[in-house]
Amino acid sequence: HMGEESAMSDGFEDTTTDEPVEDDYTADDASGDYFDINGDGIEDATTVAGEETFIDVDHDGVADGVLTADGELFSDTDGDGVLDSQLIDVDGDGLIDEVHTDLDGDGDVDQVAADTNADGLVDSVGTDVDGDGALDTYAVDANADGLVDSVITDQDEDGVADVTMTDADGDGYLETVEYGDTDNSQNPGLGTNMNPNA
Known part of the structure; x- marks a missing residue:
């Protein structure tokens, strides 16, 4: 998959x-x-x-x-x-760049942790949330402070972010929500309220 x-x-x-x-x-x-x-x-x-x-x-x-x-x-x-995990040196420099993990033991990769800037720290984690074999949610630590700076969701798995939640002020809380799907068809009725049941 x-x-x-x-x-x-x-x-x-x-x-x-x-x-x-x-x-x-x-x-x-x-x-x-x-x-x-x-x-x-x-x-x-x-x-x-x-x-x-x-x-x-x-x-x-x-x-x-x-x-x-x-x-x-x-x-x-x-x-x-x-x-349950494969460690991969993508660029051949002798350092592990990605860890592919089968979290549920079904033989498919459910999570990819990546060090995209070769600083030795994980700065992106992609997860297959819906279990269909394709990564659809990414947690990104762009500034290497150990806190998630943004969560990107690609619900239709077309390679384009459908929802991006960002910690704009660096306080550890994701407070900004942007929709890549401008008509919000992927999130009907959700609007900007991340808790529609509240």
Whole structure:
């Protein structure tokens, strides 16, 4: 589903897997290479037969991530033993630019967190709110202060913002609402009141 064009198309095929994270590697396995990634003196990663590298940073005996022979990096973000995120270096500079996550375990990417300006901080998070396989809501932190500056919604998934809510004064509250759909046909009866039931 995520192969469809979206406002944040990255040119990559988004994939997740529901395969369990393998955790049958041991430090005495002669067929592997072992690495201490974080410098704490304890082996964190094991490369098995030159094909996959299993990463166990929290030393609980269960792999937290897998680096494939193709260089693809997958991780188990919620600790359930299933790889649910793919970490992607879009521009080839060795830094992770995007994290694609399957939040509900259905095999489709539901969320993409992106560092669009290469400062090491997430500045945009796209989410598939309606579960149709296409990103439709984006939270943006344009000034890297850790607060959401705007929320952009593309309800009809045509790549054009239908509703943009903005924190114009930087107080952490989204107070400005703009409609890209000028006749407001995507939001009938909503007007400028964001709480129509009030």
